[in-house]
Amino acid sequence: MEFYNFLNDYSEGAHPNILDELISTNLIQQEGYGDDDYCTQAANLVRKEIGNPDADIHFVAGGTQANMLCSSAFLKPYESIVAPKTAHIEIHEAGAIEFAGHKINTVEAHNGKILPAQIEEMVEFHYDEHMVVPKLVFISNTTELGSVYKKQELQKISEMCKKYGLYLYIDGARLGAALTSKSNDLSLSELNQFADAYSIGGTKNGALLGEAIVINNPALKERFRYNMKQKGALIAKGRIIGIQFKNLFTDGLYYKLATHANLMAAKLAEGLAEKGYKFFISPESNQIFPILPKELIAKLEKNFGFYIWTKYDENSSVVRLVCSWATDEKAVDRFLKAI
């Protein structure tokens, strides 16, 4: 049996539409550094989809870069970020935010999410010049645990941010998976109204690379490209990221690819549930976290790749299974047969 990876959603390359246009446009001369036709077209498609013709759209190569760059661009030296303890910026970006000079104030995560009251408490805790000033709330959708923010949750977080003058920034590395989750009840244009700025992830949803940064708040737009250049985020052949997003936002491809990833994960989840396995967190998107006995894990590892997330008890562990736009349904079937 061929080995198959459910390790992550960036094990494969890009959707064929993207590769096709890379090839068909390859020799057309274009401006560098994101001033090409494809970036322009992609930005317009994104603006239309999010429903804000005035949004600034920038394309960068990766998610850590987007987060570090936005922190540096949006915050004054003494301003901090409020984020759940499980946040990517807190754990999995090797201190990129601190390299850019900013503190992250963490709060306990609830299913990977932050609660409005935690924002208020954090703001009130900081009251004088011996302390940082919390200024930006950082959340991810989907969260690091694959959970999905409901419209009302986002709205209340947004309201709390406005109440205290904080920016709301959403890391959308897996925004496609969020918006096409069965749990989801909001559209991209609704989400757009809640956030001062956010990213729309391409890499984990069928692009070769690339995240789109959307900036709605006019106060955050000023000379953003200077910040990009300074952080090494302006790439010479920007056209290649433009082509990714032009295709992802043509004919709903972005949603189609995420829907497939979610469906495959849901099929895995249902099969596991049928066999009686429990989950560390209720499956909502393309990442699922079943609790499996150690012997089963050992057996599965021979044919399937996945991360052991954390120990659950003496006999079992939480594992992470991830599906992507390219996940082969036959591999899912094989996995379900093997459990």
Added chain:
Amino acid sequence: MEFYNFLNDYSEGAHPNILDELISTNLIQQEGYGDDDYCTQAANLVRKEIGNPDADIHFVAGGTQANMLCSSAFLKPYESIVAPKTAHIEIHEAGAIEFAGHKINTVEAHNGKILPAQIEEMVEFHYDEHMVVPKLVFISNTTELGSVYKKQELQKISEMCKKYGLYLYIDGARLGAALTSKSNDLSLSELNQFADAYSIGGTKNGALLGEAIVINNPALKERFRYNMKQKGALIAKGRIIGIQFKNLFTDGLYYKLATHANLMAAKLAEGLAEKGYKFFISPESNQIFPILPKELIAKLEKNFGFYIWTKYDENSSVVRLVCSWATDEKAVDRFLKAI
């Protein structure tokens, strides 16, 4: 007549070999973050070409990123970089090195180059704890002006660096153009012996994106990937940069592409010289800097794209013409007809 750009060497996409392999490998599952087969193969090919099996090879998306990242990784907070005034890091990286916390001590450029004596003078000027400690010499080959370091020049710079315990770092964004220049008298493996670390540029020599960072000095290797992650330089589908370099360093493609760019630029230069035009700096690689009368510039601008580099005198300006791996010889012929 169709408009044609001699603006830069990143106006077109990638060499077809690269695109072909992107497509043929697209659905093969690979590890993320540069731990894929193509990065491994590419690194081995680079190690072989440079003649150092022990070199650490890392792939990043862009040149500013490479320079900022290496500065941060290699230097202590109070250590500075010595560079010519014309250096990319000094003028054209929006303060990336300073964002990473380091000072650049500039010296007058000689045809875009630094002289060994300037390094010595800079080191001796700094003598106590009120001053930075020059620790890394930064040069580019080709230089910002398209000139090429001779073997003996590099050797003397390298010796001066060793004398004072400085690292020598070469920005090789256009290293292909340097190594295939008619003026060149060194091989990549010889250059490799002079530098503690350097980059090999892909973006400006036929790749979609990517610079290879070569680290020879063991003291500079430690936990470099941590620095990469922190600066947003580890990209999830690292495979795509691996594929660029695997192809560039297969069957000498890297040299072939650069040779073409140089040849096209040489043809432009010869044609201009035949018509009696002078040059701001002697043409050596794929960037040339003729001095043209204003009326001719105005006429040419209707059909050709290029930068006006600087004013020369009341009646003429220096312009920059750049050829790339993809430059169409017919366009070169048309340009020469138009002058």
Added chain:
Amino acid sequence: MEFYNFLNDYSEGAHPNILDELISTNLIQQEGYGDDDYCTQAANLVRKEIGNPDADIHFVAGGTQANMLCSSAFLKPYESIVAPKTAHIEIHEAGAIEFAGHKINTVEAHNGKILPAQIEEMVEFHYDEHMVVPKLVFISNTTELGSVYKKQELQKISEMCKKYGLYLYIDGARLGAALTSKSNDLSLSELNQFADAYSIGGTKNGALLGEAIVINNPALKERFRYNMKQKGALIAKGRIIGIQFKNLFTDGLYYKLATHANLMAAKLAEGLAEKGYKFFISPESNQIFPILPKELIAKLEKNFGFYIWTKYDENSSVVRLVCSWATDEKAVDRFLKAI
């Protein structure tokens, strides 16, 4: 009745010995930037007291500066600090450590202290290049809550640090109060053996200003003065800090002053305990945290200054009372009469 402050231990100026020498030496010409006779003498006195003739001793103006400076000097960009949640650097330094580029990984505090097992857990949690590398354990003695590390506690923390190659740094802003606490069982020379580097606070123990930074670990000594200068910590008339420490470390003044502060706080604590009041944390040094009913607090506030630390329950709050080298015993008596 005259108003009296138990707000902190920096409400008054300096011990008269210090002022006397400031005056008697005022017109003697001295080298600048810490190369004066008094800094030399003070450093020698400190070296003798700590029992390490090879220690590097530097004098800086304040505690936040010392902590920020040491973090920047000791750590590589991707290395982090492990500290209890209550740490001064985490809450009360306005993001100084992050400004210097480093992450703080916090652990739950136990009476303001860190436990060895928490260090181990934090180190093991961080295992790849997507995460920071914990490299320095930061503790304070006394802690932010006035508690005091026992010899065995420090020893085990030190052993754990050595096991994993971490530096142990002790913020000694109130080290005098720790070493003269009734709970204390170690000498300065014993503490010195456990720490790679630490500060000895002058400001909160009878100096006008100043913290001595002690560096034992040779790997951390290199060009520290360059780091000092870069962070604005080399002051021109360094003599004034030298004079503080020369006097504090002559005839045991450092201990005498701290002993007085502790005694006054103990007297307050005993008086409060006699009246039946409980404490938020057992009183050990010059800061005590009694739990007082709201009406009593309101009454006391008319004549005494102190911070309300935190709400305890509906009817009572935790207050912080701090005594200093200069605390007037009559004021203590008046306070006790008022409760």
Added chain:
Amino acid sequence: MEFYNFLNDYSEGAHPNILDELISTNLIQQEGYGDDDYCTQAANLVRKEIGNPDADIHFVAGGTQANMLCSSAFLKPYESIVAPKTAHIEIHEAGAIEFAGHKINTVEAHNGKILPAQIEEMVEFHYDEHMVVPKLVFISNTTELGSVYKKQELQKISEMCKKYGLYLYIDGARLGAALTSKSNDLSLSELNQFADAYSIGGTKNGALLGEAIVINNPALKERFRYNMKQKGALIAKGRIIGIQFKNLFTDGLYYKLATHANLMAAKLAEGLAEKGYKFFISPESNQIFPILPKELIAKLEKNFGFYIWTKYDENSSVVRLVCSWATDEKAVDRFLKAI
């Protein structure tokens, strides 16, 4: 003959008025961190002297700290400082500005000064997002060479800054010497009108330590104390710097002390001129730069301390002689006898 230093203006302690008040107020309990009565009084005295009741006044320990702090507080990440090549921040602050993340764009110095046209040229040179944005002009008065800005020079620099939206910041480490120079034609309140922010140096004019930072531009005032704390510049017993400036700005002491220093330097200069010695730069303040033959230098060095600034020719060098508020006229006479 007793050895005497003309090395610098921080070889001695503080004016007796300052020491007297340190002693007389020593046991008066005061708020910490600059919220004490003396800082308040000092700030009011400064506001009155500069003629701006709305100015924000902050007191910090040293000049490098002031410059680094203001750069960080006033500038966005991609904004740079324009300064003469001889600037203290460029050469003698060990990269403090770059540590805070900002580039310094240097221009050739004219007698240590910057010319308005150089600002314009620097601004126009930077035109797109690949380059930093010059945003703050940094000058010193007196300059590093002891020269003094004329009213008209400052006015034109100020106008040029306004024309391009740049801030004008004046490093006033030796502002007293400038304002009491015979060359000077402006008052502190006039200078105040030209600068968005500046420092008034205490350390080099009779204080134990301390620089006052004056912020006139409302846009630069926001949460400055947060920046101070973050950079380690808020000191606990802020009272001691308050007392320095309260006394310096009472009964014109600031001017009296600087006048003395200038007079002593002028006496040295006149004596040297009478003997036929030339100067590297025309003597205007308390630092003078005579050109002396090597044999004379060797002879003088036995009894007097001074820096050899730079080699002048085979037989002579430029030396720097500095007088202070405390310079003994007898030592001046002795020096003049010795030449």
